[in-house]
Amino acid sequence: MSRNHIDATGLSAAGPASFSRLPATRFEVLGAISVSHFLNDMIQSLMLAVYPLFKGNFHLSFAQIGLITLAYQLTAAVIQPLIGAYTDRRPHPFSLPIGMFFTFFGLLLLSIAPNYGLLLTAAAMVGMGSAVFHPESSRVARMASGGRHGLAQSIFQVGGNVGTAAGPLLAAWLVMPNGQESLSWFSAAALLAIVILFFVGRWYRHQHRLPKTARLAIAAAPLPKGIVRRSMIILVLLMFSKFLYLTSISSYLIFYLMDRFHIPVQQAQIHLFLFLAAVAAGTLFGGPMGDRI
Template sequence: MSTSNASHKISNPVYPIMFAISVCHLFNDSLQSVIPAMFPVLEKEIGLTFTQLGLISFMLNIVASVLQPVVGFISDKKPMPYALPLGMISSFFGMAGLAFAPQYWVILVSVIFLGLGSAVFHPEGSRVSYMAAGSKRGLSQSIYQVGGNSGQALAPLISAFILVPLGQKGAALFLIVAAAGIFLLSKISKWYKKQLEEEKFSKRKKAILSSLPVLSKKQIGIALSLLMIIIFARSFYVTNMTNFYIFHLMKNYSLTIKEGQLLIFIFLALGAVGTFFGGPMADRLGRRNVILLSMAVPIPLCLILPYVPIWAVVLLLIVIGFFLMLSFSVTVVYAQELVPSKIGTMAGLTVGLAFGMGAIGAVVIGILMDHVGVYTTMIVVSTLPLIGLVAIALPKDRKVTTNQ
């Protein structure tokens, strides 16, 4: 397993594939974003409680959460190039059901199909990003994740400009997005399959230039546990902002749905920007340093957010969104370098856990809001980033050197 051989093997990034899988990630996550975007519409038109809305989000995210590591584990043993378009087909059917669902239970079944599509896409999409990365793993993962975060950032705009004026049936417009995703993923799958065939010919060289020192199994286990805690804190907070912060803005600042959703768009859009910069920053400054920076900077801002006037809310959302999501792609790469033989599993575990924590967070926050009110819930949630300070205990990494 020659290091020079390995570094030569990974020195050429494939930028067209990096950007293509990022666009597909945008398609996939914009479909997922239709769900929280519908919450104000469903709450008004159907009269759903916050708990019922939380359960819709729970069904979507728990399916994605539970199945992502499973898909990643299976694809580590037997890669599945054509699973990508098949996953998008599942999302297509889920979106069709969501747009025309006459009853609450049909909405729940529809989001299961969307969750299944997401569960297949994320670990396989992350694998494609990894295969195309060459020596630019941080950059490649950032390009891939910024597509997804941009799709999530569209949720408030989808709500304000499509679902509020058109209602539930407006979701049918996103069948076009799903169809475009199926087409593009079919093309990517051909490249993916060709890469696998070439790896077979070259005896499947899988060496990695890790930025981490040699760690024992116990140290790896502890580091993964700390990453899970960080993902828990971040996902709970972002779920609150995406799904429920709109109700705080409407109730305490008397904003309309459209005005409130535009503020949430600012938060998510800056999160997408932070996601993009996080990977290249981690390549230069170290993964652990960027993860710690991402969790430490937002703490005081999150704590004061529930109390400030509306003009300050805008400024705080910009800074919180940027820094909180700075570590999103970095946590995936860090986990993959902790267990380099399980690329798909680690991607499925980290991103899947983010979905799972979001699922549980949606239910917990919905129940809290029904029982103690919107404002008190926002104050409780504002303390979550404090938990992310466990990043201090992560093993330090060093800059990776590669031959160019």
């Protein structure tokens, strides 16, 4: 039997020499993509955290608030797998900064939108930026992992979760006291992310110019299609349930706290920050644990 036989789990039982060929974990790339994820998700959560501002400025109902979330999620979530499927076949390293331009222009439009229709358009643009960003950035995190996939994904994901948690704080400290126009200040964060992602894209492009064998972190054996299909269905259901309650809580927690406990909006935003910070902490510890299980 070959030394690199496939064991009962379907994973390659390669000898020690195979592991010596694994590339080192590129922490500088993981750090850059995590910071970009922080900036991207901070902008997105900022939009959710200022819903009370939009509700007051445009006299919106809770149903209309929900439609803003729907406009964002339709582009961010529904289009995202289509973009991922396309870039699987045709990788586009510089789609990362291009996607962030959608977020940049969406944020600027949010800051000046004079009516509800443009609010929906701006939310959809921010969602489109997220849809373009996440598939390729996840791929970069895996490419830079050096085989430590759980650690790499936790570094990548914790950046986004910390950014999501930071959004409500920034909304409480900066946006609520200064009004809708102050959202434009955060376009600087989008521009910073564009610059970072440009350099990440250059590294990504270089990896694709290497010989195929040099690009592979681990030569994983193909699993049976049935196992892959069942695993994907389970993962999709888990992710759907997770984001169903996360998005619902993030969208309406502030309003609930203000109505139920009669606290000011800034204090309610701090409670939202605490909730989202707990999500970030769980992500940070979950990745390394996954590598050990």
